[in-house]
Every structure is written in C-alpha cells, then in structure tokens.
Amino acid sequence: MLSRTPEPPYYAVIFSSIRTEGDHGYAAMAEAMNRLAAEQPGYLGMESAREAIGITVSYWADLESIRRWKAAAEHMVAQRLGQERWYAAYHVRVAKVERDYRGGMAGDRCGGSVIDANWKPG
Amino acid sequence: MLSRTPEPPYYAVIFSSIRTEGDHGYAAMAEAMNRLAAEQPGYLGMESAREAIGITVSYWADLESIRRWKAAAEHMVAQRLGQERWYAAYHVRVAKVERDYRGGMAGDRCGGSVIDANWKPG
Numbered sequence: 001m002l003s004r005t006p007e008p009p010y011y012a013v014i015f016s017s018i019r020t021e022g023d024h025g026y027a028a029m030a031e032a033m034n035r036l037a038a039e040q041p042g043y044l045g046m047e048s049a050r051e052a053i054g055i056t057v058s059y060w061a062d063l064e065s066i067r068r069w070k071a072a073a074e075h076m077v078a079q080r081l082g083q084e085r086w087y088a089a090y091h092v093r094v095a096k097v098e099r100d101y102r103g104g105m106a107g108d109r110c111g112g113s114v115i116d117a118n119w120k121p122g
Numbered sequence: 123m124l125s126r127t128p129e130p131p132y133y134a135v136i137f138s139s140i141r142t143e144g145d146h147g148y149a150a151m152a153e154a155m156n157r158l159a160a161e162q163p164g165y166l167g168m169e170s171a172r173e174a175i176g177i178t179v180s181y182w183a184d185l186e187s188i189r190r191w192k193a194a195a196e197h198m199v200a201q202r203l204g205q206e207r208w209y210a211a212y213h214v215r216v217a218k219v220e221r222d223y224r225g226g227m228a229g230d231r232c233g234g235s236v237i238d239a240n241w242k243p244g
Contacts, residue, residue: 008215012215012217016124047138048177049174053169053170087225088226089226091224098218101214102211104205
C-alpha cells in the first residue's frame with residue numbers, strides 16, 4: 001500500500017540500508033519498530049521495500065515528531081542488540097517534502113484498495 | 123549500493139509505486155530511465171527496491187536539475203506506452219534533504235564495495 005499523506009509541507013525520513021547476514025533478532029525488532037512508529041504523534045505513514053538494498057520512508061508532520069520518534073527508536077534499539085548487528089551500512093536522510101503528485105489507474109481514488117492511510121508493514 | 127551523496131542540503135525525489143500486471147515494456151523503460159537520470163546535470167545518485175510496492179529515491183543537486191530531469195523523463199515516457207500502463211498507482215514527492223547521518227559496520231569507509239563509486243562531490 002502507498003501512504004496517503006496530506007498536502008505538503010511535511011517531512012520524510014529516508015532510511016537506506018544494506019543488511020548483515022542472518023537475522024540477529026532483526027525481524028522482531030523491525031515489527032516492533034513499525035508498531036512504535038505508528039503510535040507516535042505526527043506519524044503520517046511508512047513505505048518499505050527491500051531487494052539488494054532496503055529503503056524505508058516514513059512520513060511525519062514536523063521535525064519535532066521526528067525528534068520524538070528518533071529518541072523512542074534509539075531507546076528501543078539500546079535495549080536490544082544494536083543496529084550495528086543488523087546493518088552492514090545505513091544512511092538516514094531527513095527531508096522536507098515540498099511538493100507531490102500522484103497518478104496511475106487508481107491514483108486519484110480516495111479510499112479503495114490501493115491507497116491506505118493507516119498501512120503498517122509486517 | 124547506497125548512494126554516496128554530498129553534505130546536505132540537496133534534493134530527493136521519492137517515487138513510490140504499485141505495478142500493473144505484466145511487463146508492457148517496463149523493464150526496458152526502467153533501464154533507459156536510469157541511464158537517462160545518470161546523464162543529467164545535478165544527478166547525485168539513485169536507490170531502488172521493490173517488493174509489494176516499489177520505492178526509487180533519486181538525489182539531485184537542486185530543483186532546477188529535477189525540473190530538467192522531469193522534462194527529459196516525460197519526453198521519454200511520451201515516446202513509449204505511458205506510465206498509466208506500468209503503474210496501478212504512483213506517488214512522487216520532491217523533498218529537500220536537510221540533514222543526514224550514516225552508520226553500520228562499513229558506513230564510514232570511503233571506497234570499498236558498500237559505497238557507490240559514482241559519488242560526485244557537491
């Protein structure tokens with residue numbers, strides 16, 4: 001599902017990564033992290049895909065929401081194995097979405113099966 | 123490979139999509155589109171993954187580079203079948219990257235296999 005975000009401006013956190021071999025508790029952490037994100041104030045949605053690299057983009061109302069989410073996420077990671085075990089490399093970018101447009105056969109429908117504002121991965 | 127982008131600020135174009143069934147010339151178009159992007163002035167890199175949804179993030183020096191790339195891409199699409207055939211839904215977001223950080227076991231290495239050799243300094 002694609003995230004149904006509001007009109008810009010809002011913020012995107014682009015998390016690009018290359019995984020290490022093996023799980024090391026990764027799957028459980030990822031699911032917990034997605035749940036944690038969705039509970040945060042200012043959370044607008046999340047989109048995720050992985051092939052050779054993984055890309056997860058989460059959308060947020062403002063920078064303050066991202067700061068709170070980052071603190072909560074770091075606390076959760078600190079209680080577990082630590083991201084150095086899960087990622088050979090990662091890159092986080094915080095970006096302000098200034099404009100957007102959408103399309104496709106189902107792109108202009110509100111509701112419907114393709115678009116889901118409340119989608120949670122996993 | 124993760125893109126080796128310069129210090130912010132720079133721009134990201136986040137393209138999220140759900141494919142239609144069948145190829146309809148998609149694979150050839152995608153390859154041509156990636157080549158076209160890499161030839162554009164202001165191109166800084168591209169990251170892509172697809173599972174249930176596809177996410178392609180391209181990085182650009184400034185908005186003018188994105189405008190030129192958009193015009194070139196639309197020209198290429200207009201010569202082919204058109205994106206309505208390839209995508210059940212898509213969403214394009216243009217975002218200004220304000221800050222970034224990286225990490226992981228190989229995150230601080232210059233060169234090496236994890237970091238994209240195509241990096242150009244800002």
